[in-house]
Structure formats: structure tokens, C-alpha cells
Amino acid sequence: MKKFMNTAETMVAESTEGFVRAHEEFVAFGIDRKCIRRRHLVPGKVAIISGGGAGHEPMHIGFVGRGMLDAACVGHIFTSPTPSQIVSAIEETDTGAGCLLIVKNYDGDVMNFEMAAEMAAGRHRIEIVLACDDIETVRAGDGRGRRGVAGTLITERLLGAAAEQGAPLAALKAFGDSLSPRIRSMGVALTGVAVPHTQRTTFTLGSNEIEMGVGIHGEPGHSREPFANADTIVRRLSETIVNDIRQTTGTGLLLVNGLGGTPPAELYLAYKIARDFMVNHGLRIERSLVGAYATSLDMQGLSVTLAFLSEEEISLWDSPVATAALRWGC
Amino acid sequence: MKKFMNTAETMVAESTEGFVRAHEEFVAFGIDRKCIRRRHLVPGKVAIISGGGAGHEPMHIGFVGRGMLDAACVGHIFTSPTPSQIVSAIEETDTGAGCLLIVKNYDGDVMNFEMAAEMAAGRHRIEIVLACDDIETVRAGDGRGRRGVAGTLITERLLGAAAEQGAPLAALKAFGDSLSPRIRSMGVALTGVAVPHTQRTTFTLGSNEIEMGVGIHGEPGHSREPFANADTIVRRLSETIVNDIRQTTGTGLLLVNGLGGTPPAELYLAYKIARDFMVNHGLRIERSLVGAYATSLDMQGLSVTLAFLSEEEISLWDSPVATAALRWGC
Amino acid sequence: MSANAARRLSRMFHRISVAISAEKDHLSDLDGAIGDADHGITMSLGFQAVNGELAKHDLDEILPSEVFSLAASAFLDAVGASTGPLYATAFRKAAQALKRDETLSVAAQAAIVEAMTSGIRDRGKGQRGDKTMLDAWIPATEAAAAARDRQSSVSDMWDGILEAADAGARSTRSMVATRGRAARLGERSLGHIDPGAASAVVIIKAMKETFTENEPAE
Amino acid sequence: MSANAARRLSRMFHRISVAISAEKDHLSDLDGAIGDADHGITMSLGFQAVNGELAKHDLDEILPSEVFSLAASAFLDAVGASTGPLYATAFRKAAQALKRDETLSVAAQAAIVEAMTSGIRDRGKGQRGDKTMLDAWIPATEAAAAARDRQSSVSDMWDGILEAADAGARSTRSMVATRGRAARLGERSLGHIDPGAASAVVIIKAMKETFTENEPAE
Ligand SMILES: Nc1ncnc2c1ncn2[C@@H]1O[C@H](COP(=O)(O)OP(=O)(O)O)[C@@H](O)[C@H]1O
Ligand SMILES: Nc1ncnc2c1ncn2[C@@H]1O[C@H](COP(=O)(O)OP(=O)(O)O)[C@@H](O)[C@H]1O
Ligand SMILES: [Mg+2]
Ligand SMILES: [Mg+2]
Ligand SMILES: [Mg+2]
């Protein structure tokens, strides 16, 4: 396991410092480095806050800036940030209009953000929106089954844009909740990953195996399958998503996300296959994003995300955004 | 060697098609798909054209658009495009003010671009600027030693911006030639890569070895060395660059480029180390870029690039650019 | 007496930390099979932080309930993850329970176990059979309650608690997870012990050793 | 006679293509050691394209010089790389030389070798000792010139050309590259045969076989 790092203990802090230094135009460290915050807040705007474990960069720190997040909290690798980090982010960015916490749906993240919300409740108005875009898995049980993966960035972008345009907290909460039936993702891994602290790979794949249905934490997926060509793999992802998504009216947004070790050329090849599949199914794909946005350390693999947006949501998507990882219109 | 591909023969064409579909806002295929061109040309502007082998995505196709390139030609993997592709790009994008060809300094690329320039010379005014930002290697001989690597994008950006502002061909040629003493890059690999056609890895590294001084074609570098921590590796790159660069006045632009298989978090960590090194050497770093811009298939590794720019050049750098891989100001 | 009790709890947290650190790799391996391979790390970080925090305080001056309160916030600030909120809530609840009886009597010891379990259950909204740490903590609590009702000796009670927790943890091997990361694996989580249940047994064993040892003369 | 000569050149290009394809992996391996591992691919693509192009033409209707012109543009359009311009220029120069003598006489054969070498030299601005294909082509040309001066037989001439090319290619093993990608390796290019020199020998051998075989009755 060769990586560019000094020690497992200092890795996240050093990387995050590099990030902040590289993007000082948009971001700054919060007090005690408990969060990464937008350099210039907009008074009276609802604060949009997200966060999660490290190892998914640029998610979420790369989305801090105009038209997206006001702050992001980073935990240890694959580990939720603490309530005290989240409370600190709330205190630094709530300019009076309240805070919306966007939380990827993992028990750990949900519990930490909920505790933070309880702790800050006296002094701040807070709502939580869960991102849960992963395809339905085997035993979803009470509906808490779907985890938040790459599609989370779509929720962050749309809520960030709406907040920038002055939407109040209650409206943002309702908007956020309405998104989940319309965003679906599925991932595939060609390799497992080694969490630096443990130096152990979460799973090991033979040279002829892939892992279908993985998330962004190096965990095993739903099934181990024989390696196949890109057409076979990407069509499988696309078909599963199209079958799982609840709403297919409106304009399609297609995101092909790299998991960290897969280069742009392969992502674009996968994009072509996914897009052709969607278009052949009569879906309209009019917005696209291809790149490493929500990674799983240096995993070789990718995920496909499809979302359906209304006209109004498309114009939110298109409105100016200026962050390290997404930027247009300004 | 697991990759997202169908066949080695179709890989580049499929990936490029995905790229064009994903970025139809900026780009379109040229006639017979011989080049990728800017969707909307600016009549009377000097056409800026680049190109090279595939396998370096997003370089150069990701730099086609406002404020950068008018067209890019893509060859087979790690193989220069043909003169006929380049002539076609010239014919499609020269609106009368002439063409500037930006060529990474490899014998193959230089010969193909020169042949194209000879073939088109009767009908078009053409100048060639060589990008040669790699550190001086052992036997540079007659000065043709330095190859073009990630720093090429700085040349493309600055010349693209100057062309957009109306600079004539001769001035662009002189400007381009003046850049080369001020841009230096050096790369390191943690793994070799397998060229899909051959299924052979160009070199194989043990779990405790790295290859110092690699380019972007999977070729071996200057020396094989023991694996070390990020501080050691990145300081070595930074020091070599600082010693090799001829001019260190002006504003520093620091680029940490991923070679394809290295995730953003590690690049940011390397950025921190490189930046600290430069700053401790009294250099002013005021512009930064961190990401996979000039890849070497899925190689795990990175390069560091340092450039020194005048005030005027910094404002060219900051001027609006709208391409798939670099975008700001619009 | 309560100063002495605080010292005892501090020894308990020290013992837990040592035991968890010794099992760190094993716990991460268990988590690697059905989760994200960090459970050993999160747990050892959490208990190291607890001990670091307790080292800052004069144990002669604080109550047992305060030891648990300090442990709660230290654990939480250090870890995040799933285990941060779960054990932080567990320790807070234990602190509340001890406020009614700061003696560390047998009944108070049983109350600690019960309170911790109810904290974990409230925070994680889980139940027995989910294939989580609750599959160790719930049987442990039942054993504690039964021992209190029977007015068992300290050592009998802790024998029963540990045995129940251990059996509970082992039973997770044949469960399909419905909570935590492992829930996404479905049937593939079968055959693996839940890491959180395994670490619960480590904790309970260290608690047992603390409460059943002869108090050292100080 | 010249129609027949065009056929003969077409057979020559076919033979080269077969020989290069057979050596494809070996050539890519040589390139892998000091370059980017694609030399077998670029060469086989190039010669396949030449044959594809020649198949479109009625060989009874074209001159030998035209065969080389067609080969030049087909090779160039198919390959790019370093070899595209180098061999395209080589074939163009050979076409120019043949325009003065379309017979494929022994002297014309020597002129082809000389013209190809000078095309490669002009395009690549290289010289002997750079550790490139020129280290095979330059000795081959010298052997051709010497044979012509001595008025050797066809088979003597080609024996000399092939031997010189082969010795030249082998000599690249102890050279430090100063042209092409391998130049960046410095001393590390020592000990490896240059792939372009190796493929030059393959080409020259196929040329020799074509020009020295008994012309089949047609
Ligand atoms: N909702 C929950 N209720 C009870 N325990 C849970 C819950 N979610 C997770 N756990 C426990 O947490 C353990 C995983 O902890 P850990 O690996 O430290 O955190 P993370 O899952 O955030 O990586 C699981 O093995 C399980 O026992
Ligand atoms: N300037 C040059 N002059 C002559 N031969 C050259 C020159 N540059 C490269 N070559 C030859 O080209 C060969 C490499 O060809 P190939 O691998 O097909 O192209 P590329 O280097 O573009 O990958 C080298 O082995 C060398 O013999
Ligand atoms: Mg975790
Ligand atoms: Mg090549
Ligand atoms: Mg875990």
C-alpha cells in the first residue's frame, strides 16, 4: 500500500490544510480547524452545512463556497465528524436565518449530526435533510436502507443554490426531502482499499473479479461478480438505477463519479455507455458531470448517478457556483 | 489489469465520444472526428491548437473552450496524432488570423506537427510553440532534452487568454517561447501502467520502490528509489524544480497534478508539502491548481509544477476561461 | 468513599482502554468483513481520549457520576463515528443513574449497565437482533437485572453479565444486519460477528475485572 | 515491367507487415524498457494501413514510385507517433528516387535504401549513435552504396545490407540514447536494444527476401 502520506494520524489534517491553502479564494478554516467554512458569508441566508468522514475528497470540502455549502466538517477517514465540530460550524455560519444540515444517511453520521442539532437547538433553528441516493439494497427494512453517496452533491448544489436565492429554512427542508425519490446512484469497485490506520484492505478482489453495489467507504457491495467489459458493467449499473428511481419525468442529470483511482478517460468512457443506455430508454439527459467528486480513498471504481429535475431546479443547478470542485457562472 | 474499457482498439474513440457528449456546451467533434473543436469560434482570433497522444485526459481536450484552445487532436494512446488530423484542425479553426500550434516536446509530436505545418503552410499562417517544462534530464544534449508535461497547461492557458484578448500571431509566438525558462515540472510514480494494446506494464515497481522523474507516458524515470514518506518525496521534487528553474521573480503558480490513479486527498497533501517548501525558500505562491490535469493512464503518482508569472500574465491567468477541465470567471 | 469510587471508575476506564487497544486489530478486521474496517481505531481513540481527560482531573474531588460525564464528552469529541454518539449517550445515561446513588454498590453497578444499554438503544434506535452492539448489551442488562432481583453477589452478577454478553455477541454471527453499515450487505453479513458486539464484550470484561477485584490499598 | 515492379513492391510491403506483426510483442517489449511500449503497435498499424491502401489500387496501372507515395500517406494517416513521419518521409524520398528509375534494378534497390535513410535523417534530425533506427539504416545505406560501387549481385548486396543493419541494431545496446523518448533515460537506456533499430532490421530482412526471391510466374 503505497500512498502519498506521512503518518496515518496526520494524513487528514495535512491534506485538509493543503486544500484550504490551495483554495483560499473560497474557503477558510473555522475556529480550531473544527470545520472548513466559506470565506465570505452572506448575512441573512440560511447556512447550509454538511460533512462526513475524510477519504471522500473533494466531497464535502470541495463544495464549500458561493451557491453551495457554508461549511463542511471532516472526520477521521470514513468516520463521521463529532457533534462538537458540527456545533462549531453551526455557530460560525448561522447568520440568523437558521441552518440546514445535509447528512449522508449512515447511522454514524445521522447520530452525530442529530446530537449536534440537539446541543445547538437552544440557540439556532436547525433542520436536517438526509441524502440517501444509493439504490435500494437487499433488506432496506424501515426505509433507512439507502445510504448517501455521490448523488449527495446534487442535493448540496440545489439546496445551496436555493439558499443563495433567499429560500427560508422551512422551504429548504421541504425541498431537500422532496429530492430523495429522484436521485439514484450505484457503484462498482475493481479493487478494495486499505484504510491507512489499519493497513488492511477492506476486501481483496482477484484479477478477474469486481464488487457490485459498493458505497464510498471501501465496504463490500451486494455481490462479487466476474470482471466484464465496460459495456456490461456500466449498463448493469444504469439499468439498476433506472429500475429503482421513482420518478423519471423532467430533465435528466447524469453524473459519473470516480472513486479515486480511476482516471478521467475511463470515466468518460463509462459516461458514454451510461448516457447511451439512458437515451435508448427514452430519458432526456441534459446536464452532465464526470469526474472524481465523491471518492473512496484510492479505490479503482466508479458510480453512476441519475437525477430528474424540474425546469426550476435546472435553473438552480445552472445558477452561479464557485467552489473548489464545482464552478460555473462566476 | 482491470480497466473500464471494451476493447483496446475502441477505447480512445469511446472515451472521446463520452467527453464530447458530456461537454457539448463547450466542444464539438470536428469533421470526421479528426479533432475536438471549440463549439463557437471567435472570428479574427488566432486559433490555438494543441494535441498529443490519448491517455493524458483531460489534457488537451479538457482545455478546449473560451480562453484556452480552439481545437485539440487526439492520437492513439501515448502516440502523437497524425498530420492529417492536425491539418484538419487548422482548417476548421483558422478564421484568418493564423494558427498557433502548442506542441509537447517529444520527437514524435514535434515531427507530426511540423509535417502538418508544412502541409498547411500554403493556405495558413502557422507558428509552433514547444512546451518543455520537465526538469533538465541527464543528457539534455542540444537543449531538446526537456519534454512537455503538466506545465503545458499553463502555456495553453496563457496563450489562449492572450489570443482571446486579440494578440496577433507573432506576439503569441514570442510570448509562448518566453515562457519556457519559467515553468518547471517533475513527476514521481508509485506504479507503472499497462498500455491497453499490449497489456504489458511499462515498468513494475516493488511494494517498496518508487520511480523518480517520470513523464506522462508510463516510461521509466531517472532513478528507482526506495519508497519514502510524502515529505521526503515531495520535497525532493520541489527542490529539484527550484534548482532547475531559471527565473524565480514574479508571482509563483504552483500546480500539483495527479497522474490518474492518485486521489484528490493525496494530491492536496502533496500540495501542502510543496507549498511549504516553496514558501520556506522565500518564493511567493499566489495561484494554485490541484487535480488530475495531465494523466498517464491510471498511474499512481503525481507531478509538481512551478511557474513564475508577471503581473500581466497573472491577469491573463485570471481572465475568464470556460473549458471542461478549467473554468472560472464565466 | 465517592472519591474512592471515582478512582475505581477511572481504573475501569483505564482497563477498558488497555483491553480495547490489545484487541484493536482484531476489531478492525471484524469491521473490515462487514463494515469499513475502523472499529478498532474508533474504539481505542475514544477510550484513550477518556483516559486523557480523566488524567486532567483530581479524582478526589469528583463524583462517580462526573467521571461518566467527563467520559461521555471526551469520547464524543474524540471519535464521531457510530460509536461516539452511542457510547457518549451510554455514559451520560450512566452518569444520570449514578446521581441517584454515587456508591458503586452492586445495585449501582447493575444500574450502570442498564443505563448504558438504554442510552445506546435510544441513540441508535435499534433493538435486539439488528446485529449490533445491542446484541451484547441487552442480554448483559437482562442478566444484571436478574442478578439484582436475586440479590446475587458482585462476582456472581458479573459472571452472569459477561456470559450473557458473550453469548449475545457470538449469536450475531448468524444474524443478518439491519442497522449500521453492515445492513447494506444483506445476507452477506451472515457468518461474521458484529464488531460492536465484540467490543462490548471487551468492555464488559474490563468492567467485571474492575468491580470484582480486591480494592488495592492506596 | 513496371506494373510487375509495382506488384513486387506490394509483395514487399505485405511481407514487411507479416514480419512486423510477428515481432509486434517483442518490439513493444523493447520499447517498454526504454520508451512507452507501443512500438510494435505503431509499426504494425502503419504497415497494415499500407497494405490496406495498396489493396485498393490496380497494381497493373501504377508505377513503383506511386506505390511508395501511397505507402507514405497511408502510413502517416494511420500512425502519428515518431514512426509515422519518419517512415512516411522515408517512403516519399524513395518515391522521388524511383521516379528517376522505375525498374527496380539493383541500383534502384540501393537507391531505395539510401533515400529512405536520408528521409529518416531529415525528418528526425538525428545521426548515427543517437540510439535510434538510424543506427540500423545508416550502416545499411553504406553497405548498399559499397555494393553498388563494387557492382555486387543482388543477393550479395542484400546480404551486406542486412548484416550491416543487424550489427548496427545490436550496437545500440551499448549506446546512451540522445533522440526519442529514450533520451530522457540517460545512462539507464544502456543495455537495451533500440526498438526502432530492431524493427528496421525486420523491415530490411523482408525487403531482402522480396528482392532476392525468384520472381513467381504470374
Ligand atoms: N444504530 C445502531 N445501534 C447500535 N449499534 C450500532 C448502530 N449502528 C452501528 N452500531 C454499532 O457500531 C459498530 C460499528 O462501529 P464503528 O466501526 O466504530 O463505526 P462506523 O460504522 O461509523 O465505522 C457496529 O458494529 C455496530 O455494533
Ligand atoms: N528523431 C528521431 N530520429 C530517428 N529515429 C527516431 C527519432 N525519434 C524516435 N526515433 C525512433 O522511433 C522509435 C520509437 O518509435 P515508436 O515507439 O513507434 O514511437 P513513439 O516514441 O512516439 O512512441 C525509437 O526506438 C527510435 O528508433
Ligand atoms: Mg467508520
Ligand atoms: Mg508512443
Ligand atoms: Mg466502522
Ligand SMILES: [Mg+2]
Ligand atoms: Mg513508443
